[in-house]
Structures are given as C-alpha cells and as structure tokens.
Amino acid sequence: MSAGWTSRWWQVPAERLGWLRVVVGSSVIWHLGGNLGSYARVAESPANMFKGVGVTQLLEGAIAPELFMGLTWATLALSVLVVLGWRTRVVAPIWAATLLFVLTYRTSWVQIYHSDNLMALQAIVLALAPAAGASVSLDARAGRNQGREGWEFAWPIVLMCAVTLLAYMIAGASKIAGSAGWEWAWGTTLRDQIAYNAINKELLGGAPDVAARWAYDHPYLLRPGSVMALVLEAGAPFALLHRRLGKLWAVGTLGMHWGIYHLMGIAFTYPMYGWAFAAFFDLERGGGWLVQAARRWRAWARGRLGSR
Secondary structure: OOOHHHHHHHOHHHHHHHHHHHHHHHHHHHHHOOOHHHHHHHOOOOHHHHHOOOOHHOOOOOOOOOHHHHHHHHHHHHHHHHOOOOOOOHHHHHHHHHHHHHHHHOOOOOOOOOHHHHHHHHHHHHOOOOOHHHHOHHHOOOOOOOOOHHHHHHHHHHHHHHHHHHHHHHHHHHHHHOOHHHHHOHHHHHHHHHHHHHHHHHHOOOOOHHHHHHHHOHHHHHHHHHHHHHHHHHHHHHHOHHHHHHHHHHHHHHHHHHHHHHHOOOOOOOHOOOHHHHHHHOHHHHHHHHHHHHHHHHHHHHHHHOOO
C-alpha cells in the first residue's frame, strides 16, 4: 500500500508540472481578463465600503483606482510570462504575490468570492516550486532549470491536491458543525438554501428560477445530492489514498459544481471549469497530444504554402 501510494503520487514526469503551470496561469488570464469591468467597478466603489481582509488588512484604507487597475494589468502580463515559462523562478513569485493582493483586494469590498481562495493558494504553491519552469517552457528551451530530481516535480502537484482537498474538507466540516449537523444529508437544508437564493434573486429583479422551484417542490430528490456533497467534502482527504480515487473525487466534485450552477445559478468558475482539479490528472498526455497536433498542422501549412 505504502509503496504503491508513493509510486503513484511521487513519480511523475516533469511535463506534468509544466502543463499544470500552463493550466493555472491560463485560468488566471481568463479570470482577470473576463472580469476587468468588475474589478474596475470595485476599485471605484466608495472608500467607506472597504474592509481589508487578509493581506489588505495592512492597508490604511482603499488605494487609488488607477493603482489597483495597474496592479491588475500587471498581474495579467505576469500571467502570460508564467504560461510561457519565462524566467519562472523570478517571475512566478512576483506573479503569485500580485495575484494574491488583487484577489484579496476585490474580496475586501463586501462580497466574498470563495473560489478565488483556491486559485490564489494553487498559484502560491506553483510560485514556490523551483522546478515549475523546468518543462513546457521557454526556460527549458534556453537550458535553464536543468538537473532537477523527480521529487521536485512531484511535491508541488501533491501539495496542490492536498490544498484543494483541505478546502473542501473545511466546507464539509462547516456543514456538519452547523445547526443541521448530520441532518444536512436529508436535503431540507439544501432545499432551504436553494429557495433563499431564488427568492433573493427575484427580489433583486432577476427572473424566476424554474429549476429552484422544482427542487423546492421535490425535496426528497435532493437527498442523494446532499449525501453526495457531504461525502465529497467531508471525505475529501481520503482522495489522497490513491491517485485513481483522487481522479474519481475530482470528477464527482466537478459534477457537484455544475449541479449547484443549474439549481442555484451560482458559478464557482475556478472549480466549475476544472482548473482547480487539474493537478489530479495526467496533463502530459493531453498536452502531448496538443503538441503533436500543432506539429502536424504546422507541417500541413508549410506544405500548402510550399505548393503555391
């Protein structure tokens, strides 16, 4: 058991960590690039609404909107360099620090964005990994970051998995520690949460939620989902026992997030699109296929151009 666990979690190819860096960096580009308008509105909010949390508690108050947006754009630019793997050992820590500040600053204005926490934590792990740029990178092409041991590629991946599982375990523990306790699995608490969310959206001018109304009228159908949510969250640490179990857990949790989206309209984008679970999978297989496809396309394009 111990030898199998070690071989499956700690013997990984360098390409897996490289593609994981590409995935996480790309998710940050997608997130920041797609929410620039939202970030700008936050930056221009009344200063008395600012309540610093985390690293922003060090601030005496809100910073100038231009400064915040400058840091946001700088984080976007650094994300591109992280994806390319250029001077990763220097760039990645700066990237993770600016990302942590930007995400935390956004959370310091009344509304909390839970999925941002996991994005920031995984970025920090990558930034602390000296071998993150040793493969699938410009650093590798330039001959930098050579001579790494296998464990140097493995520990960031294992730690990212552990951080993800811990986040979900805390969510499960909070459900059990709440007023409903283990009775949360009966589905009535989930039904009430769905109803509250639907009513709140309607009061704010949103359209009536047909799926939420249907779920409220059939609470017994929510019980399997409630039980599965508790199993996936409270039992998350067991997914570290075996890589295959970790993959099954990741797929199940991904499905849970899509269920939340369809029933409540809440989109936790970082896990919902699978980025949060990328560390559980053999990314080098898909990445290798993409590289081969790109090479075939390039050869085809050259042939077409050469025949003219």
